[in-house]
Amino acid sequence: MRIRIVVANQAEAAFYDLESRTGEPKFATRLTDPLAHLHDRDLKSDRPGRFSDHALLAPGRRGATAHHGTGGERRPRKHEAELFARQVAEQIERARHNGEFDRLVVMAAPAFLGLLRKVLPDSLRPHLAAEVGKDLVNEPPAKMRAHIPPDVFSELPAAQ
Numbered sequence: 662m663r664i665r666i667v668v669a670n671q672a673e674a675a676f677y678d679l680e681s682r683t684g685e686p687k688f689a690t691r692l693t694d695p696l697a698h699l700h701d702r703d704l705k706s707d708r709p710g711r712f713s714d715h716a717l718l719a720p721g722r723r724g725a726t727a728h729h730g731t732g733g734e735r736r737p738r739k740h741e742a743e744l745f746a747r748q749v750a751e752q753i754e755r756a757r758h759n760g761e762f763d764r765l766v767v768m769a770a771p772a773f774l775g776l777l778r779k780v781l782p783d784s785l786r787p788h789l790a791a792e793v794g795k796d797l798v799n800e801p802p803a804k805m806r807a808h809i810p811p812d813v814f815s816e817l818p819a820a821q
Contacts, residue, residue: 664813665689665762667753668805669777670770670796671742674749677802678762679813686802689761692752694745746776754782765789766809770796 664679666686673693677686756762765785769777771794781789790813797805 662764663762664764664766664790665753665756666766666768666805666809667749668768668797668800669749669773670798671738671745671773671776673798674745674752675798676752676756677805679766684806686806688802690752692745692748694741694748742773743776743780746773747780750777750780750782750785753785757785757788763788764813766791766793766813768793768795768797768805768808770794 666677666679668675668677671694673691675691676689678689679685680687753765757765765788767774767777767789769792773796774792774794778792791810793808793810795808797808
């Protein structure tokens with residue numbers, strides 16, 4: 662049984678294959694998003710548009726009417742994280758389609774894990790062995806392995 666481990670946050674994703682002989686993660690590939698570390702002001706050049714209410718004023722009331730922004734709560738960094746989550750999901754789906762793994766373990770920062778859940782295609786659900794809500798991208802594989810649920814290892818063939 663081949664197990665793919667994806668360790669991700671909103672800036673990068675590392676892909677590992679679990680060695681069946683040693684049970685150790687072996688690095689496969691990495692995706693990065695260079696825009697993830699930029700500030701909102703660097704991702705978007707200006708503020709959203711604004712408009713004024715044209716409602717009639719109450720009798721005896723003077724002054725301006727209310728002004729509203731049209732942009733809503735759409736933060737550029739959050740949008741960039743959503744786009745990166747889609748890239749990661751596409752990479753996982755490509756690997757599944759190419760037969761590179763049978764089971765999948767996703768380890769991601771909690772907020773990014775939520776974004777990944779939204780964009781993972783239904784075709785990956787049966788392959789999903791575990792989800793771990795921790796940001797372990799910058800940790801060594803040995804520390805990452807300690808967070809994988811033990812039942813994932815029970816599915817590996819015995820070492821020879």
